[in-house]
Amino acid sequence: MEVTSAVHSVGFLKQLERFNSTNNGPLFLSTKTTTPKNTLLHCYLHPNQLSTKNNGGRNSKSVIINSTSSSAASIETSGSLSEVEKIKQKCLKWKWKGEYSINYFVSSDSAKSNNPPLLLVHGFGASIPHWRRNIKTLSENYTVYAIDLLGFGASDKPPGFSYTMETWAELILDFLDEVVQKPTVLIGNSVGSLACVIAAASGIIRPDSSETLVRGIVLLNCSGGMNNKAIVDDWRIKLLLPLLWLIDFLLNQKGIASAIFERVKQRENLRNILSSVYGNKESVDDELVEIIREPANAEGALDAFVSIVTGPPGPNPVQLVPKITLPILLLWGDEDPFTPIDGPVGKYFSSLPSQQENVQLFMLEGVGHCPHDDRPELVHEKLLPWLATL
Numbered sequence: 070m071e072v073t074s075a076v077h078s079v080g081f082l083k084q085l086e087r088f089n090s091t092n093n094g095p096l097f098l099s100t101k102t103t104t105p106k107n108t109l110l111h112c113y114l115h116p117n118q119l120s121t122k123n124n125g126g127r128n129s130k131s132v133i134i135n136s137t138s139s140s141a142a143s144i145e146t147s148g149s150l151s152e153v154e155k156i157k158q159k160c161l162k163w164k165w166k167g168e169y170s171i172n173y174f175v176s177s178d179s180a181k182s183n184n185p186p187l188l189l190v191h192g193f194g195a196s197i198p199h200w201r202r203n204i205k206t207l208s209e210n211y212t213v214y215a216i217d218l219l220g221f222g223a224s225d226k227p228p229g230f231s232y233t234m235e236t237w238a239e240l241i242l243d244f245l246d247e248v249v250q251k252p253t254v255l256i257g258n259s260v261g262s263l264a265c266v267i268a269a270a271s272g273i274i275r276p277d278s279s280e281t282l283v284r285g286i287v288l289l290n291c292s293g294g295m296n297n298k299a300i301v302d303d304w305r306i307k308l309l310l311p312l313l314w315l316i317d318f319l320l321n322q323k324g325i326a327s328a329i330f331e332r333v334k335q336r337e338n339l340r341n342i343l344s345s346v347y348g349n350k351e352s353v354d355d356e357l358v359e360i361i362r363e364p365a366n367a368e369g370a371l372d373a374f375v376s377i378v379t380g381p382p383g384p385n386p387v388q389l390v391p392k393i394t395l396p397i398l399l400l401w402g403d404e405d406p407f408t409p410i411d412g413p414v415g416k417y418f419s420s421l422p423s424q425q426e427n428v429q430l431f432m433l434e435g436v437g438h439c440p441h442d443d444r445p446e447l448v449h450e451k452l453l454p455w456l457a458t459l
Contacts, residue, residue: 153198153356172223174215184211186249187211187214188241188245195222201360203449206449219240238267255286262291284396287398289439289441321379330371340358348436397425399429402436403432408438
C-alpha cells in the first residue's frame, strides 16, 4: 500500500490552487520526480480499492471471436515484428455476460503438455503486452492465457461502469469456467494479484469454485487494495481519509480529472513514473511506454481511471489469504515504492510462510513493483521450479 503517497497527497491541494481555466493541466504533475514514492502522481497511477456495487449476474455462454489488434506504435526489431506485435496479432475476443468484449491471448504450441494452464493478470494501467518478456518462456511447457481486465487494454470500457475488485475476480472465474475449462494457475501483478486472491478465495462470489477452477496462485508484489483508501492497520491512512475523500470529490469534476489524465499519459511523464518504480531502468523502454499509453487513449479510459481511483475500499488480502489452502508463491521486488516490503502489506505477506505451509516467498533484489517485466529472468528462476511441483 502506498502510505507515503497518501501522506504526500497534501501537496495536491496546493497544486490545485495553481490550476487555471486554459486547460494547461495541473502543474503538480511535473515530469521530474525527486522522491518517486512520495508523489501524488503515483497515488493516482496505482489506485487500490473499488466499490462493491454489483454489475450483473452470470448467465451467459462463452462467445469467442478472432481479433487482430492494431497499434498506434508498431515497433519492429531487425525487420521483424516485436514480441508485443506478435502477442497482439494472436489476441482473441470473448464475450462476457453476453455484453462485454474481453481481449485475451492464448499460446498455441504447448497443448501437448499435461501441466496446468496459466492465466496472467496484469496490474493497474497495464494490459496483456506487459507480459511480453514472460509469455515465450512460459509457453515452452505450459498453455499460457493472458487477459485484459474490463476497463483496460483492448477490453471494453463501458460508460458509467462501476469497477470493483469483485467484478474483476468474477471475470477471472468466468473466463476459467467458459474458456480455459481446466484448473488453472493464476499469476497476477499488483492489483491483478489481488484479483487473483479474491478469485481463489471465491466463496465471496461463488461457493466451492476455487476447488475446480484454480490450481494455485502466484502473487507478484500484491496490492493491499485498489487505492489509498485501503486500510491495512495503518494509522496514517486513517488520519488522511478526509483528505483522500476531498481529492475524490475534485477528481469527480470532469475538467480537473481530464486535465490530470491528459498530463499523466504524456510519454515523458509515463517514462519518469515507470523509471521510478522499476529497479532495472533498462527495462523502461519506448515499447513499455506505449504499452501503458496506447490503451489510455481509448474511449472510456478516463471514466475507468476516475471510477477506479475514487471507488471505496473492497476486500484486502489480510482477510482473504488465510482462507486459501491452494499453493501460493509470493515473488516480491525489494525496491517497490508502491507496496514496500517494510510497509503494512509487505510485512503481512513476508510473515505468511511462517504461518501457512502452503505459502512460499522469495525476495527479488534490485527489483521494483513489476518483477515480471523488470527482471524476468529472476522471476522465471523461482517461478518455473515452483510450477513444476504442481
